[in-house]
Amino acid sequence: MSDTLSALDLADAIARREITAEAVVRQAVEAALSDPFCAFTRVFASEAVAAAQAVDRGEISGPLAGVPFAVKDLFDVAGQVTTAGAKLRLGAAAATQDAEVVRRVKAAGAVLIGTLNMDEFAYGFATVNAHFGTTLNPHDPSRLAGGSSGGSAAAVAAGFVPLSLGSDTNGSVRVPASLCGVWGMRPAQGAVPLSGVFPFVEALDTVGPFARSSRDLRRLYEVLAGEALTGDNQPLRVARLDGFFARNAAPEAVSAVDTLMAHLGGSAVADLPQAEAGRSAGFVMTAALGGALHLDTLRGRAQDYDPAVRDRLIAGAMLPAAVLDKALRYRDHYRKIFYQLFDQFDVLITPATPCSAPLIEAGTILIDGKPAPARAHLGIYAQAISLTGVPVIAAPLKTEGLPIGLQIITRPGLEGALFDLMHRLEDAGVLGFTPPGGRA
Amino acid sequence: MEPEDFDRLSEGAAAFLGLSLSADSQAAVSATLRLLHQHAAIIEDAFKDAEA
Numbered sequence: 223m224s225d226t227l228s229a230l231d232l233a234d235a236i237a238r239r240e241i242t243a244e245a246v247v248r249q250a251v252e253a254a255l256s257d258p259f260c261a262f263t264r265v266f267a268s269e270a271v272a273a274a275q276a277v278d279r280g281e282i283s284g285p286l287a288g289v290p291f292a293v294k295d296l297f298d299v300a301g302q303v304t305t306a307g308a309k310l311r312l313g314a315a316a317a318t319q320d321a322e323v324v325r326r327v328k329a330a331g332a333v334l335i336g337t338l339n340m341d342e343f344a345y346g347f348a349t350v351n352a353h354f355g356t357t358l359n360p361h362d363p364s365r366l367a368g369g370s371s372g373g374s375a376a377a378v379a380a381g382f383v384p385l386s387l388g389s390d391t392n393g394s395v396r397v398p399a400s401l402c403g404v405w406g407m408r409p410a411q412g413a414v415p416l417s418g419v420f421p422f423v424e425a426l427d428t429v430g431p432f433a434r435s436s437r438d439l440r441r442l443y444e445v446l447a448g449e450a451l452t453g454d455n456q457p458l459r460v461a462r463l464d465g466f467f468a469r470n471a472a473p474e475a476v477s478a479v480d481t482l483m484a485h486l487g488g489s490a491v492a493d494l495p496q497a498e499a500g501r502s503a504g505f506v507m508t509a510a511l512g513g514a515l516h517l518d519t520l521r522g523r524a525q526d527y528d529p530a531v532r533d534r535l536i537a538g539a540m541l542p543a544a545v546l547d548k549a550l551r552y553r554d555h556y557r558k559i560f561y562q563l564f565d566q567f568d569v570l571i572t573p574a575t576p577c578s579a580p581l582i583e584a585g586t587i588l589i590d591g592k593p594a595p596a597r598a599h600l601g602i603y604a605q606a607i608s609l610t611g612v613p614v615i616a617a618p619l620k621t622e623g624l625p626i627g628l629q630i631i632t633r634p635g636l637e638g639a640l641f642d643l644m645h646r647l648e649d650a651g652v653l654g655f656t657p658p659g660g661r662a
Numbered sequence: 663m664e665p666e667d668f669d670r671l672s673e674g675a676a677a678f679l680g681l682s683l684s685a686d687s688q689a690a691v692s693a694t695l696r697l698l699h700q701h702a703a704i705i706e707d708a709f710k711d712a713e714a
Contacts, residue, residue, distance in 0.1 A: 499708030502701035509698055517679075524681050533687050537694035540675040545702045552705045555712060598697075 225253065225381030229289045229438040232384060233331070236277065236288035243288025247274035247333050250290035253382040254336050259363065260355040261376040263295050263305070265336040273333045285441065287331030291385040294374050295337040296344060297321040297429075298418035306420040307340040307370075309353040310519070310526035321418025323387060323429050323446050330445045335383055338373030342528040344389060344422040345512060345535070346370050347397045347600035348585070352528040356582060359402060360658040361625055365579035368398030368600060371432070375402035378432045379625075379658060385442050386432045391422045392504055393574075393604025395430035396629060399616035400574035401600075403625025404655055405439040405644075406432050408604075410634040411611035414446045423511045426504070426608050434655040436644040439615070443637070453638030455646075458568040461490035463631075466497035467572040467603050470589050475573035478619040478626045482571060485652045492563050492570055500556040501606035506541065506549040508605075513538030530597065553609045560610045564633045569640065572603050574616045574627035603629060613637050617644060620654045628653075663699060668692040 227235065235241045247270050254265045270290070277288040293299070296306045298317035305311045320328065328334060339357045341349055349357040349372025357372040359365040360380040367376045371388025375398035378386050388395045390408040399406030407430045414429045421427060431442040444450050462479050471479075483489065494500075513535045520539065524532055563570060576599075577587055586593035587600060607614055607629060615630040632640045647653040672692035676683045683691065 496708060496712075499704050502704040502708075505701045506698060506705065509694070520681070521679050524679065529687055530690070533683075533690035534694050536675050536679065536681075536683075537672075537691045537698060540671065540678070540695065541698055541702075545698075548702065548705055548709070552708060555709075 227384070228435045229286060229384040229433065230441060232289050233286050243274040243277035243333065244271060246288055247271055247290050247335070250335050250383055254292070257382060259358040259360055259367070259376045259380055261338055261357055261373040261380065261382065262292065263337045263339050263354050263373065264302070266334060270333050270335050277331060277333065282331050284329060284331030286327065286445065289332045289385060290335045290383045291327055291332045291387070292335045292338050292374070292377055292383045293324060293387045294340050294371050294389060296340065296389060296420035297324050297387060299324060299334065299337065302337070304420050306344070307342040307351050307354060308527070310523050317418065319418065322415040324418070326445055326448065327387070327442070332385065338377055338386060340373055341370035342531040343516070344370040344391060344394055345531045346597040347393060348597040349373060349398065350597065352530070359579045361403060362579065364581055364583070366401060366582055366596060368401035368575070368579065370394040372398045374432050375399050375404055375406065378402070378404045378434055381657065384434060384438060388430055388432060389419060389422070390428045390430045390608070391426045392508055392608050393601030395432065396574045396604040396614060396616040396627065397600050399432060399618070400627030401579040401625060403618045403627070404432055404434055405436055405618060406430055406616040407439055407443055408608070408614045409443065409447065410613040413613070413634070421515065423508050425507065425511065436641060436648045436653070440641045451638035451641060453640070453642035455642045456639045458639055458643055459566065460486050460488050460569040460571065461492040461567040463494055463497070463570050463572045464491050465493065465495060466501070466606060470576045470602065471573050472577035474578050474623060474626050475576055478573055478628055479571055481619060482628055482652060485647065485650065490567065492567055494560065494563065496556055496559055497606045499552060500609050501602055503549040503552040503556060504605040504609050506545060507553065509534065509538030510541045510546040510549070513541070557610050561633070568632060568636060569643070570631040572629045572631070574604060574629045575600050576602060578624035578626045607631055613640070615640060615644060617653045618655055620651055620656060625656070665696065668696045671695050
């Protein structure tokens with residue numbers, strides 16, 4: 223059921239009383255409790271079943287009534303501690319109310335199943351967590367799921383839930399979506415509320431949905447943003463972004479962009495020579511602002527951090543203010559240049575990650591010909607876009623090999639038209655989710 | 663800056679925060695500081711290009 227049907231089909235079947243919400247939710251709970259991929263950190267079995275029974279009694283309704291979902295463990299859930307993937311938060315006070323986005327998804331009738339693994343404090347692209355374990359890629363458990371919302375992507379890819387929520391500061395939705403072969407979205411900055419979401423770098427933080435189909439993704443995004451999208455299938459001018467976005471791309475990433483552009487019948491190339499500096503500004507901002515956020519806690523409880531996260535935060539906290547100031551000023555300059563691209567194009571395409579999922583044991587990817595930590599570098603292409611604040615869909619290429627995703631970038635206001643394009647490409651078999659084990 | 667300068671910065675950071683870090687952690691902080699300064703240099707160069 224929830225492992226094969228889309229969220230929209232499930233909601234429809236429940237509404238028609240062809241299946242009960244309780245049966246759907248019980249199956250999701252059982253799958254989550256026996257999760258072999260370390261995607262879930264907590265399962266709210268009794269609460270979820272009770273909510274499903276309320277759906278079946280007609281006490282809860284909405285466009286997603288009875289559909290199971292789960293959330294990255296940095297969203298407040300009333301009565302639960304928001305760990306943000308950190309051992310040092312296990313003793314924190316429980317949240318008194320749901321994060322606004324959790325409230326909205328529940329108000330649409332969906333049933334919360336549990337919380338999902340992540341890099342500690344969302345600082346990483348790997349979901350290698352010293353306290354809660356490493357999330358394994360359902361397509362190949364010897365490989366990384368990506369991060370920091372790795373549990374959110376893996377839970378959807380594995381079929382445990384059809385929908386999940388993550389956060390994306392530098393690429394934390396887009397990277398795991400790419401490696402796990404599911405749909406994800408980084409909404410435009412400010413389009414989805416952040417209240418009740420544990421912060422990382424507030425200037426860049428966004429909340430994003432995951433799903434196994436573009437139509438499910440659209441519906442969940444509409445619930446999160448509180449608005450129905452319209453696109454009217456308007457024609458869009460599409461270009462690929464080259465240069466920085468091709469420099470470190472593995473053959474599968476290059477091929478993914480080629481395949482999509484060939485299907486679209488386009489050969490336009492957009493130029494953004496400032497992309498490397500844009501990525502650098504994001505890297506510096508994240509380190510400095512993330513370090514500043516954690517400075518007081520580092521002084522008192524440094525030993526309780528995941529060492530790999532702590533060491534990066536310490537370095538960031540030590541950056542001179544002048545360096546951060548320059549990064550912030552460059553962000554403003556970069557945004558202006560980036561928006562000028564929309565004079566010529568409506569949609570820009572890049573790989574979402576420089577390669578498909580790397581082996582966990584290796585923990586590195588090739589950057590400029592040298593092995594570099596995957597934790598810090600899987601998001602190089604995503605990070606270069608985050609600064610601009612524009613909406614981006616992470617779309618899985620339909621492929622026989624390991625999954626790889628594309629960044630489909632547009633300007634705020636064109637989300638509906640972008641989703642229309644995604645639906646057409648999914649219907650044509652160019653983009654789309656392939657279940658683990660469902661390959662040739 | 664030379665690699666040993668980042669090692670000294672890393673030691674200074676630990677002292678400033680009142681931390682006793684392992685040799686591996688000191689090396690990781692030093693490597694991250696070096697990386698951050700490389701990124702700062704890229705931003706600096708980009709500003710120069712923009713002004714040119």
